[in-house]
Amino acid sequence: MFANDFGPPFSSGFGPPWWFLVIAGIIVLFILGAIINGIRIWMSNNASPILTQPAKIISKRTSTSGGGNDTSVSTYYYLTFELSNGERLEFHVKGSEYGLLVEGDTGILTYQGTRYKEFSRRPL
Numbered sequence: 001m002f003a004n005d006f007g008p009p010f011s012s013g014f015g016p017p018w019w020f021l022v023i024a025g026i027i028v029l030f031i032l033g034a035i036i037n038g039i040r041i042w043m044s045n046n047a048s049p050i051l052t053q054p055a056k057i058i059s060k061r062t063s064t065s066g067g068g069n070d071t072s073v074s075t076y077y078y079l080t081f082e083l084s085n086g087e088r089l090e091f092h093v094k095g096s097e098y099g100l101l102v103e104g105d106t107g108i109l110t111y112q113g114t115r116y117k118e119f120s121r122r123p124l
Helices: 018-047 095-100
Strands: 050-066 073-083 090-095 106-112 114-121
Touching: 018 095, 050 114, 073 095, 073 114, 090 095, 090 106, 090 114
Parallel strands: none
Antiparallel strands: 050 073, 050 106, 073 090, 106 114
């Protein structure tokens, strides 16, 4: 018997098995979907107006990933703002900006769609 004696339904003998092609196709579709979604969000943000509104920082949080088996840790920083109409918005911010702001700070928030621009502290 030969090593590939399963017949045509499983492999033609001249390339990767069918199940490998299916899994590779699913992975490619997943990556393409993520890229398309990122482009869609980027275009939506660019089409949105730049808004400047009074706001208050009501929450700060961090999220980490990595750090196992000799890999580095990535930390992501988020601020949640409450606008004067009661609407709450959460934005990803740089660590340097995150460290300068505290919960309860009030000021003027500038953003475009889901894109954080800046926050200028001042009493409201």
